[in-house]
Amino acid sequence: MRVIGMMSGTSADGIDVALANISGAPPRLAAKLEGHYHNRFPKLVRETILRLANGAETTTAEISQLNFLLGEEFAGAAIAACAKWRIPLRKIALIGSHGQTVFHQGTPAKFLSTRRVASTLQIGEPSIIAERTGITTIADFRPGDMAAGGHGAPLVPFVDYLLYRSPKVGRVALNIGGIANVTIIPADARPRDVFAFDTGPGNMIVDALVERISGGRRAYDEGARIAAKGQVIRPLLEKMLRDPYLRRRPPKSAGREQFGGAYAADLFSRARKKRARSEDLVRTATIFTALSIVDAFRRFILPRTTVRQLIAAGGGTKNPLIMAQLQAGLQGIEIVPSSAFGIGEEAKEAFAFAILAYEAYHGRTNNLPSATGAKHSAVLGKLVHGRVR
Amino acid sequence: MRVIGMMSGTSADGIDVALANISGAPPRLAAKLEGHYHNRFPKLVRETILRLANGAETTTAEISQLNFLLGEEFAGAAIAACAKWRIPLRKIALIGSHGQTVFHQGTPAKFLSTRRVASTLQIGEPSIIAERTGITTIADFRPGDMAAGGHGAPLVPFVDYLLYRSPKVGRVALNIGGIANVTIIPADARPRDVFAFDTGPGNMIVDALVERISGGRRAYDEGARIAAKGQVIRPLLEKMLRDPYLRRRPPKSAGREQFGGAYAADLFSRARKKRARSEDLVRTATIFTALSIVDAFRRFILPRTTVRQLIAAGGGTKNPLIMAQLQAGLQGIEIVPSSAFGIGEEAKEAFAFAILAYEAYHGRTNNLPSATGAKHSAVLGKLVHGRVR
Numbered sequence: 001m002r003v004i005g006m007m008s009g010t011s012a013d014g015i016d017v018a019l020a021n022i023s024g025a026p027p028r029l030a031a032k033l034e035g036h037y038h039n040r041f042p043k044l045v046r047e048t049i050l051r052l053a054n055g056a057e058t059t060t061a062e063i064s065q066l067n068f069l070l071g072e073e074f075a076g077a078a079i080a081a082c083a084k085w086r087i088p089l090r091k092i093a094l095i096g097s098h099g100q101t102v103f104h105q106g107t108p109a110k111f112l113s114t115r116r117v118a119s120t121l122q123i124g125e126p127s128i129i130a131e132r133t134g135i136t137t138i139a140d141f142r143p144g145d146m147a148a149g150g151h152g153a154p155l156v157p158f159v160d161y162l163l164y165r166s167p168k169v170g171r172v173a174l175n176i177g178g179i180a181n182v183t184i185i186p187a188d189a190r191p192r193d194v195f196a197f198d199t200g201p202g203n204m205i206v207d208a209l210v211e212r213i214s215g216g217r218r219a220y221d222e223g224a225r226i227a228a229k230g231q232v233i234r235p236l237l238e239k240m241l242r243d244p245y246l247r248r249r250p251p252k253s254a255g256r257e258q259f260g261g262a263y264a265a266d267l268f269s270r271a272r273k274k275r276a277r278s279e280d281l282v283r284t285a286t287i288f289t290a291l292s293i294v295d296a297f298r299r300f301i302l303p304r305t306t307v308r309q310l311i312a313a314g315g316g317t318k319n320p321l322i323m324a325q326l327q328a329g330l331q332g333i334e335i336v337p338s339s340a341f342g343i344g345e346e347a348k349e350a351f352a353f354a355i356l357a358y359e360a361y362h363g364r365t366n367n368l369p370s371a372t373g374a375k376h377s378a379v380l381g382k383l384v385h386g387r388v389r
Numbered sequence: 390m391r392v393i394g395m396m397s398g399t400s401a402d403g404i405d406v407a408l409a410n411i412s413g414a415p416p417r418l419a420a421k422l423e424g425h426y427h428n429r430f431p432k433l434v435r436e437t438i439l440r441l442a443n444g445a446e447t448t449t450a451e452i453s454q455l456n457f458l459l460g461e462e463f464a465g466a467a468i469a470a471c472a473k474w475r476i477p478l479r480k481i482a483l484i485g486s487h488g489q490t491v492f493h494q495g496t497p498a499k500f501l502s503t504r505r506v507a508s509t510l511q512i513g514e515p516s517i518i519a520e521r522t523g524i525t526t527i528a529d530f531r532p533g534d535m536a537a538g539g540h541g542a543p544l545v546p547f548v549d550y551l552l553y554r555s556p557k558v559g560r561v562a563l564n565i566g567g568i569a570n571v572t573i574i575p576a577d578a579r580p581r582d583v584f585a586f587d588t589g590p591g592n593m594i595v596d597a598l599v600e601r602i603s604g605g606r607r608a609y610d611e612g613a614r615i616a617a618k619g620q621v622i623r624p625l626l627e628k629m630l631r632d633p634y635l636r637r638r639p640p641k642s643a644g645r646e647q648f649g650g651a652y653a654a655d656l657f658s659r660a661r662k663k664r665a666r667s668e669d670l671v672r673t674a675t676i677f678t679a680l681s682i683v684d685a686f687r688r689f690i691l692p693r694t695t696v697r698q699l700i701a702a703g704g705g706t707k708n709p710l711i712m713a714q715l716q717a718g719l720q721g722i723e724i725v726p727s728s729a730f731g732i733g734e735e736a737k738e739a740f741a742f743a744i745l746a747y748e749a750y751h752g753r754t755n756n757l758p759s760a761t762g763a764k765h766s767a768v769l770g771k772l773v774h775g776r777v778r
Contacts, residue, residue, distance in 0.1 A: 044501050057446040064492040064510035065500045071536070103453040111454045112433050121453035125508075126771065127529075131536035140516075144773065147460070147520035365777055379774035382515065384533065388754055388768060 002034075002091055004078055004135070005354030007098040008070075008124070012049040014040035015074060017081040018350035022358045029162050031355055036347035037081035041073065053102045063102075063123070070100055071128025078133050089133050096357025096381070097139040098349070099124035104142070106151035119143075120152045126384045134387040138357040141380040145367045150374030154253075157183035157196035157371040159352040162359075163341065165189055169308045172301065173338075175348075176202040176316025179254050180293055183371070186305040193305075196371040197250035199296035200243070201259040202316050205285045208264035213278045224321035227286040230279030236270070240288045246295050251373060283321070290322045294329030313338035313348065357381060391423075391480055393467050393524070394743030396487040397459075397513070401438040403429035404463060406470040407739035411747045418551050420744055425736035426470035430462060442491045452491075452512070459489055460517025467522050478522050485746025485770070486528040487738070488513035493531070495540030508532075509541045515773045523776040527746040530769040534756045539763030543642075546572035546585035546760040548741040551748075552730065554578055558697045561690065562727075564737075565591040565705025568643050569682055572760070575694040582694075585760040586639035588685035589632070590648040591705050594674045597653035602667045613710035616675040619668030625659070629677045635684050640762060672710070679711045683718030702727035702737060746770060 005018045019035035041049070048066060052058050074097055082089055099122030108116040126139035142152035160173040160183035173183040180202035186193050206227075207220045221227055245258050271281045301307060310333050316322055317337060327335055343351060359366040365377035394407045408424035430438070437455060441447050463486055471478055488511030497505040515528035531541035549562040549572035562572040569591035575582050595616075596609045610616055634647050660670045690696060699722050705711055706726060716724055732740060748755040754766035 048501060052449050055448055055450060057448060059444055059446060060441050060452065060492040060510055061444060061494070063449065063452055064494070064508040065498075065506045067510065068506050068508035068532075068535075069500060069504060103449040105450070105453070109454075111458060112437060115458060117454045117457050119453040119457035119514075121449055121456065125532055125536070127532035127536040131533070131767070140771075143457075143514055143516035144520070146457075147514070147516040360774070363774060363777075377777070378520070379777060382529075382771035382773050384771050385749070385752060385768035388752070388766070 001093045001358065002087070003094045003096060003354040003358050004081070004092055005096045005350040005352065005357065006074055006077060007350040007353055008100045009349070010053070010101060012041060012046050012053070012100060014038055015077040016347060016350040017077050018347040018354055019081070019085060019087070020351055020354035022355060025362065025364070026162055027165060031163060031351075033343055033347055033351050035081065035085045036344060036350070037077070037084055038346070039073070039077035039080055045069065045073065049100055049102065067123040067125045068128060070123050071125030072132070074099070074124045075129045075132035078129065089135060092133070092135050094357055094361055095129060095133065095135050095137040096353040097124060097126055097129055097137060098122065098141065098353045099139055104152065106146070106153060118146055120146055126382065130384040130386050136361070136386040137384045138360050138381040139384070140382045141353070141356055144378050144380035145372050145374050148367070148374040148376055148378045150367065150369065150372035152372065154181070154196060154371055155356065155367065155380070156349065156352045157194060158366055158368040159355045161185055161189065161191065161194045161368060162355060163343070164311055170306045171309045171311060172307050173311045174293065174313070176312070176314035176322065178202050178204040179259070180289070180316065182296065182301070184301050184305060184307070191368055191377065192370055194368055194370055195250060196368070197252050197300070198254040200245055200254055200292035201289050202314060203289070204256070204259045205264055205267070206282060206289060208261060209268065209282055209285055212264065212268060213282070220315070221282055221286065221319065224286060224319050226279050227283040227321050230277060230281070230283035232287055233271070233274070233276055233280050233284045237284050237288055240284070241291060241295065246292055246299070250300055251371065286319065286321050287325055289316070290325035291329065293326060297330060307333055309333065310335045311338050311341065312336070313343075390482045390747065391476070392483045392485060392743040392747050393470070393481055394485045394739040394741065394746065395463055395466060396739040396742055397489045398738070399442070399490060401430060401435050401442070401489065403427055404466040405736065405739040406466050407736040407743055408470070408474060408476070409740055409743035411744060414751065414753070415551055416554060420552060420740075422732055422736055422740050424470065424474045425733060425739070426466070426473055427735070428462070428466035428469055434458065434462065438489055438491065456512040456514045457517060459512050460514030461521070463488070463513045464518045464521035467518065478524060481522070481524050483746055483750055484518060484522065484524050484526040485742040485744075486513060486515055486518055486526060487511065487530065487742045488528055493541065495535070495542060507535055509535055515771065519773040519775050525750070525775040526773045527749050527770040528773070529771045530742070530745055533767050533769035534761050534763050537756070537763040537765055537767045539756065539758065539761035541761065543570065543585060543760055544745065544756065544769070545738065545741045546583060547755055547757040548744045550574055550578065550580065550583045550757060551744060552732070553700055559695045560698045560700060561696050562700045563682065563702070565701070565703035565711065567591050567593040567596075568648070569678070569703070569705065571685065571690070573690050573694060573696070580757055580766065581759055583757055583759055584639060585757070586641050586689070587643040589634055589643055589681040590678050591703060592678070593645070593648045594653055594656070595671060595678060597650060598657065598671055598674055601653065601657060602671070609704070610671055610675070610708065613675060613708050615668050616672040616710050619666060619670070619672035621676055622660070622663070622665055622669050622673045626673050626677055629673070630680060630684065635681055635688070639689055640760065675708065675710050676714055678705070679714035680718065682715060686719060696722050698722065699724045700727050700730065701725070702732070
């Protein structure tokens with residue numbers, strides 16, 4: 001079954017389209033990524049999304065119109081992608097569309113004085129996608145998990161489970177983006193055996209330091225060249241490793257609140273006082289990033305299950321110092337790039353929504369309560385029929 | 390198959406819940422109304438809906454939260470209705486939910502400077518309904534019709550077609566609400582033979598006059614008692630019958646723009662000048678209402694098809710003067726109340742959404758392009774799976 005997955009992230013720069021060839025059913029589901037395409041949003045569309053997502057005042061008219069307009073954008077992206085891949089639309093059996101998040105609140109908050117409501121809002125009208133492409137479309141996956149008491153996120157660990165589950169080998173899928181997160185898939189795991197959490201910082205601290213040190217000329221420490229020239233500041237590293245986030249039991253999620261600009265600014269001024277060199281600070285933060293992942297393995301993963309392979313993805317895997325430190329800290333665990341499984345990094349999330357749609361289409365549950373906190377598993381997604389010919 | 394239909398109208402006073410027992414498939418679909426229940430919205434919920442629907446400023450947060458909160462309200466209404474009917478939820482196979490309209494624009498309008506967008510927004514998160522009840526839920530019917538180029542309305546004529554279609558008898562379903570509308574179902578009709586339009590005013594003009602004359606003490610002319618005391622003002626009636634709306638070819642829709650407060654105020658001041666009595670004015674408006682329907686039959690219905698039965702519903706059917714005038718004007722057509730078909734008036738729309746959901750569930754198209762203006766028929770609605778046990 002050929003399935004298209006589509007995703008537009010919170011940065012709202014455009015739509016990622018993935019083409020997946022999927023067959024079978026869990027535990028023997030096979031999924032291959034056959035294509036990736038990116039369609040940028042027109043400037044005015046992006047600005048409108050970001051304005052609304054940032055909480056600006058709007059009207060039901062504007063949200064309604066933007067929902068339909070984004071439906072056209074998603075439909076257009078799918079059609080353009082198929083044209084590029086030279087695949088006729090009628091060869092695509094199903095579309096899974098995440099849509100564009102314009103609001104997400106995973107835990108209940110006060111609403112209308114006496115009520116408490118958790119909610120999420122993704123737009124990009126699937127009826128428009130189904131009509132323009134003629135392809136049955138499943139969209140809007142997060143509300144189903146939240147209805148079942150979950151946070152509506154993360155949804156990708158379910159796909160990690162389907163793709164990386166092995167009857168004999170315990171695996172961890174690690175993604176080092178701004179934040180680093182892990183999905184733990186024990187050997188022969190059932191869904192409830194899988195767990196996932198954010199280990200702590202990914203590239204976020206090092207990137208912020210490098211940007212500051214370089215006066216904005218560099219966005220990240222390419223090839224760990226800056227860190228390579230420095231020495232670890234021991235007392236600082238030890239202090240960083242005592243961060244309460246690392247001790248908190250999973251499930252847990254981290255963000256800019258913990259390891260964003262304020263954290264980096266504090267590190268920077270601390271290092272200034274001690275007259276530490278910039279490269280020493282970058283090296284210390286780089287080692288901390290790797291060790292916070294190792295720390296998560298020692299505290300929360302290895303005591304619970306045996307891990308033989310770590311499947312690494314994300315920009316952080318290109319930092320050789322992080323990877324060397326991980327390998328040193330995780331003796332006996334084989335580190336494998338996710339590309340070895342045929343999953344290119346950029347396409348990962350869009351690809352995941354193709355698989356989530358495939359599962360929903362077959363009426364099978366597609367959330368991981370152990371990852372989202374939902375009270376039970378559920379079939380996420382809303383199905384809109386393609387054109388009846 | 391037991392199916393619940395739910396609807397909340399533009400007045401946002403609460404949720405109508407209908408229980409339908411449906412079997413078979415068109416053209417031999419059978420549907421029986423087995424229960425009706427009305428659940429009022431809490432005051433603050435209603436006020437919030439009306440505020441947003443009236444175009445007040447809001448945020449994505451508020452719309453997202455209201456969508457989930459209304460999901461809880463719809464779920465609660467379904468659960469309360471089943472408790473009242475003493476039917477366990479597990480005996481209900483499907484829910485069809487219209488949701489609450491907070492924006493609707495049937496024809497494209499300018500958006501983001503260069504784009505033209507028609508759109509509609511119904512809220513009341515179906516994932517919440519499906520989760521709380523455990524019942525598979527189909528919701529959000531209008532966007533599919535608009536995606537196919539239709540106005541997203543009216544949707545009920547499709548149900549009139551399913552319920553009232555006869556292999557031998559040509560029928561017209563007439564609803565006299567504020568506005569009067571007809572669905573014409575020729576004998577042995579295929580979907581494309583059916584057409585529907587608003588004939589013009591229903592109770593709107595008479596109600597406005599009565600309210601004005603009574604200083605707000607009466608909302609309508611109960612039993613046509615006021616009109617019974619008056620005489621028709623001929624020249625005024627003839628002028629009213631020359632209204633350009635009546636001449637416009639269907640499909641067409643009328644609203645407060647044509648026959649609302651301004652129209653009634655104009656009539657009133659006109660009658661004042663001629664020193665007409667109030668009861669004469671009410672009688673003239675009552676006769677006009679009936680004759681505008683008769684006029685639609687003569688101009689647009691009878692030249693196209695043979696009609697043997699008129700199935701009348703709506704508050705206007707309780708006005709004996711309207712009904713007598715209709716009967717006088719439509720010689721040879723039998724007038725039958727919709728209750729003769731087992732469909733109580735209040736439950737009609739909610740019942741309709743149970744049937745629309747039943748059709749969508751079976752993957753069958755459920756719009757009438759001849760009524761909505763869509764370029765083709767489509768399966769309207771988004772399906773959310775009930776709980777997987």
